[in-house]
Amino acid sequence: MTFRQFAYNNVLRNKRTYAGYFLSSSFSVMIFFVCALFLFHPGLRAEVMYHSAVMVLWAAETIMYVFAFFFVIYSVGSFLRSRKREFGILLLHGMTEQQLRKLVFLENVGIGAGSLICGIGGGLLLAKLFLMVGSNLLGVPQLVFHVPWQGLLLTVGAFSLLFVLISLCTTFLLGSHRLIELFQAEMKPARPPQASLVLSLLAAVLLSTSYLLAATATASNVLIRMLPVTAMTIAGTYFFYTQLSVFLIGRAKRHLAYYWKKTNLVTVSSLASRMKENARMFFLVTIISTVTFCAVGAFASVNRLAGEFDLDYPVEIAYVAKGDGGTSDGHLRAIRAELDSLGIAYDTVSVPIPLVEVASSHPSSTMERLPLISFTDYKRLLAAAGIEVSEREPEDEEALLLLGSEREKPLLAQRRPVTYTFVGAPELSVREIGVTQHVAIPENLTLTAGDDREGSFSGLVVSDSLLERLMTVSTEEGNSNSMDGFTGFYVEDPRLTRGLAAELTDNGRMSYEMDQPYAMTVSGTLYEVQRTTYRALLFFALLVGTVFFIAAGSFLYFRLYSDLAYDRRQYGALAKLGLTERELAKVVTRQVGLLFFVPIALAIVHSLFAFRAMQSLFNFSVAWQTVLILTSFLLVQVAYFFFIRARYLRNVKKAIR
Numbered sequence: 191m192t193f194r195q196f197a198y199n200n201v202l203r204n205k206r207t208y209a210g211y212f213l214s215s216s217f218s219v220m221i222f223f224v225c226a227l228f229l230f231h232p233g234l235r236a237e238v239m240y241h242s243a244v245m246v247l248w249a250a251e252t253i254m255y256v257f258a259f260f261f262v263i264y265s266v267g268s269f270l271r272s273r274k275r276e277f278g279i280l281l282l283h284g285m286t287e288q289q290l291r292k293l294v295f296l297e298n299v300g301i302g303a304g305s306l307i308c309g310i311g312g313g314l315l316l317a318k319l320f321l322m323v324g325s326n327l328l329g330v331p332q333l334v335f336h337v338p339w340q341g342l343l344l345t346v347g348a349f350s351l352l353f354v355l356i357s358l359c360t361t362f363l364l365g366s367h368r369l370i371e372l373f374q375a376e377m378k379p380a381r382p383p384q385a386s387l388v389l390s391l392l393a394a395v396l397l398s399t400s401y402l403l404a405a406t407a408t409a410s411n412v413l414i415r416m417l418p419v420t421a422m423t424i425a426g427t428y429f430f431y432t433q434l435s436v437f438l439i440g441r442a443k444r445h446l447a448y449y450w451k452k453t454n455l456v457t458v459s460s461l462a463s464r465m466k467e468n469a470r471m472f473f474l475v476t477i478i479s480t481v482t483f484c485a486v487g488a489f490a491s492v493n494r495l496a497g498e499f500d501l502d503y504p505v506e507i508a509y510v511a512k513g514d515g516g517t518s519d520g521h522l523r524a525i526r527a528e529l530d531s532l533g534i535a536y537d538t539v540s541v542p543i544p545l546v547e548v549a550s551s552h553p554s555s556t557m558e559r560l561p562l563i564s565f566t567d568y569k570r571l572l573a574a575a576g577i578e579v580s581e582r583e584p585e586d587e588e589a590l591l592l593l594g595s596e597r598e599k600p601l602l603a604q605r606r607p608v609t610y611t612f613v614g615a616p617e618l619s620v621r622e623i624g625v626t627q628h629v630a631i632p633e634n635l636t637l638t639a640g641d642d643r644e645g646s647f648s649g650l651v652v653s654d655s656l657l658e659r660l661m662t663v664s665t666e667e668g669n670s671n672s673m674d675g676f677t678g679f680y681v682e683d684p685r686l687t688r689g690l691a692a693e694l695t696d697n698g699r700m701s702y703e704m705d706q707p708y709a710m711t712v713s714g715t716l717y718e719v720q721r722t723t724y725r726a727l728l729f730f731a732l733l734v735g736t737v738f739f740i741a742a743g744s745f746l747y748f749r750l751y752s753d754l755a756y757d758r759r760q761y762g763a764l765a766k767l768g769l770t771e772r773e774l775a776k777v778v779t780r781q782v783g784l785l786f787f788v789p790i791a792l793a794i795v796h797s798l799f800a801f802r803a804m805q806s807l808f809n810f811s812v813a814w815q816t817v818l819i820l821t822s823f824l825l826v827q828v829a830y831f832f833f834i835r836a837r838y839l840r841n842v843k844k845a846i847r
Contacts, residue, residue, distance in 0.1 A: 193289075194296060201297050211265045212301055212308075214744040218258045219309025219349055221733050224320045225250050226341030227313070231321075233333045241697070243726045250730040254737055255348055261741050262356050264474070266298060295357045302353025310345060327729045330722065385437035393434040396426030404799040409600035409806045410643055419803070423796055427476050430792070431469040439465065464781070471749045472789050475742045479793035479823075482735040482742070484800045487819040489724075489731040491808065498596045499720060503632050503713040504575035506536075506687045507679035510543070510635045510702065510709040513672045517707055522677060525691055529679065534686050536679045539574045541567040543636060543649070543674040546660060547613040560610070561636040561649030561674065563592060564657045571630040574680045581627055586656045589620040591640075594633030594648035599625065600806060601645030610650070615663045618656070626651055631676060634701040635709045687714030739823060743830055746786055750838060761842055771843060778839050786831045794820055 201208060228234060229247045277290060285293075313320075314337065321333045400422040403415050465472070507525060511518030529536050545559045565583045572579050584590055589610070591602055607622040631648055640646035681687055690712055698715025700706055761774060801816045 193292070201300055208301060209747070211744060212305055214265075214740050215258070215262065215302070215305035216308040216312065217740050218254060218261070218737050219306055219345065220312045220316070221737050222251060222254050222258075222349070223310055223313035223341065223345040224317065224324075225254070225733060226344050227317055227321065227337065228324055228333075230338035230340040230344075231333055231336055232338070233336070234330065243722060246723070246726040246730050250734055251344075253734055255352070257734075257738065257741070258349075259352055259356070261744075262302075262352065263359070265744070266356060298357035299353060302349070302357065306346065306349050306353070309349075310342070313345075324729060327725050385433045385440060387437065389429050389433040390437040393426050393429035396422045397430065400426060401795075401799050404803040407803040407806050408604060409645075410604050412803050412806050414643075415803070423480075424477060427792065427796075428469075428473050431465060431472045431476075435465045464785070468749060468785070471745050475745050475789040476793045476796070478738050478742045479790055480796040480800070482738040483793060483797040483819060483823060486728075486731045486735040487797065487801060487815055488804060489727045490815045490819060491804065499713075499717050500684070501596050502629055503684070503711065503716065504572065504577060504629060505632065505678035505711075506681040506684050506713045507690065508632055508635055508711045508713075509677045509679075510631075511675045511677075512702070512707050512709070513674065518675065521694060521708060521710075524694075525679060528690055529681075532686070532690075534681055536681050537574060538677060538679055539570055540675060540677045541571065543631075543676050544657070544661065545637065545672045545674060548610040549613060550608045550610050558639070559637055559672075560639055561592070562657055562660070563630070563649060563651055564654045565590075565651055566654050568592075568626065568630050568651050571676075571678060572628055574678065577628055579628070584620075584623060584651065584653050586653050586659075587620055588623045588653070590651040591622060591625045591647040592631065592636075592649040592651050593626045593629050594631070594636075594638070594646060595629065597808075598633075598645045598647065600808070601643075602640075602647060605640075605644045612660060615660060618660065618663070620650065620652060620656065632711050632713075634699065634703070635676070635711060636674065636702055638702070684713045684717060687712050688718055689715055739826070742789075743827075746789075747834060750782065750785060750834065757842055774843065775839055778842060779835060782835050782838060783831065786827060786834075790824065790827050794824070 225247050229244065229251065234243060280290060280293075281287075317337065318335045321335065325332050400419045403419050403422075407415050507529075509518070509522060509525065511521075541563065543561045543563055546562055548558060548560050550558070569579045581590070591605075593599065593602070602625045605622075609619055609621045611619045625647070633646075633648060636648045638646050639649065691710065692715075694700060694708075695710055695712055695715070697719050698712040700708065700710040702709040761777075765774070797820060798816070805813075
């Protein structure tokens, strides 16, 4: 038998331990390869959303690759620790350390090569199905089966490099080669694990505080609280497994009526040791699962923003000429000519938008220019879009914030009212009394006011008489307030404007802040880009989330089987003391159930509070998405638990027969 055959047989003999790692690696390769098929598919290049989809897919590829790197390192390190007794036997029989490193290198390269082949093979078998599902999710025409050589080369090159590099790094993961340490590696510590009361209380305080901050977050402070809450949750989770759980189990042992009842003695006695030993694995699974739940749930919720598109863009083609805008007449003629050539019926409405210098009562405010629009013009724009206005006209000393997007409503609703004094007419001032109920002019078409913390808006809606007085004062005093002009083209079906005025916009938008004499939006093009971008994000979250979740299940799998030899000896000894197969099944179910469901349960709690904080950013409820996502993942975990429990129980029962 050659050395390579010996390494190959070694992998086969440990196939049960390596199965979860092999399947997870193969699945990661397959998902990476499928993403590459979309990334380089020629049929996607012709779509309007190509650039945004490419950015999302590249992000997915990068995240999956980085995660796969750390997943493989952790997995290989765990397998090496679980095989220390085997390595001790090999060294005892004359194998040199150099040969041992070579053996581990060949094993890892072999498993990596097998994962790469199986992953690409599975991707090729399921490529057509993935292309069909992905096309529907992205909202593009069905993509034909095509395997671009760039995608195949990227997958083979990236994962070949990954597996070879990590196989070379196994020298640093082998650790001590002292025979006594290698042979005692599988022995469990005799002393029961101890928990620090201070660190246990710290875990409880960190988790409670992070939950409280997440539950009480508002639209104005949720982004500020995000980083500290995340840091406290991660630290609290780690101390929960290493300290608080051990402390609580120790307290449970003091309740003798419960501790001595039936098989509770067997279950609880080793539970503290298992929690302490598996703390890092529990911590990883909890954090990975939380990230998975939140990512999929967040993008599934964000996808609903496409339903508010009509509210954000009531005008199908909106054009704003800055100042005198010498090129505006030519642009407007070109837009009309394009609409006429396509036979698209449209109505136009034009309103002036004066830019007035103001000083506000906001503590951090300086002199700024604000767009103003009269209440009559506000109603005209909405009437052209078929929207009835039920708001009352502001008084001369009042103003409404002109809503630029529905997503800004939660922030603007909590904004402290500000009073504005007009430069050049200090006797005139207005106070904010609220926000307009509708969007009349889409965002990014005027000078944006406000900020990210308190919400941004597109200007002020004031009474007709106040605006007339301001213009009169400005004319009399010779002030040079600039005047923008808004022109809206209203079309019955927004989809008809998809791709119109492409030479004037970048994917349907030309923002006011850009160095152009005009600003413009085309709702048909923007809708296509936004819809497909949100769908691409959801597609990305589902793919990456699935990889994360499978990896989390693999951590549980090989951690469970790494303890199999010890568990067999333990249950064999208990069988000699009278433990029946039925009682054994009950004990194993409890212990495996805790291994599987404690991290998932804590991840679900983390996710619920994260969704509660995220709810403050949206105008709509995310409860349905939350329940659907968490229930789906929980059902998958339950099915996986019953499958692993049956296999593990069958292996453990061999020790008592």
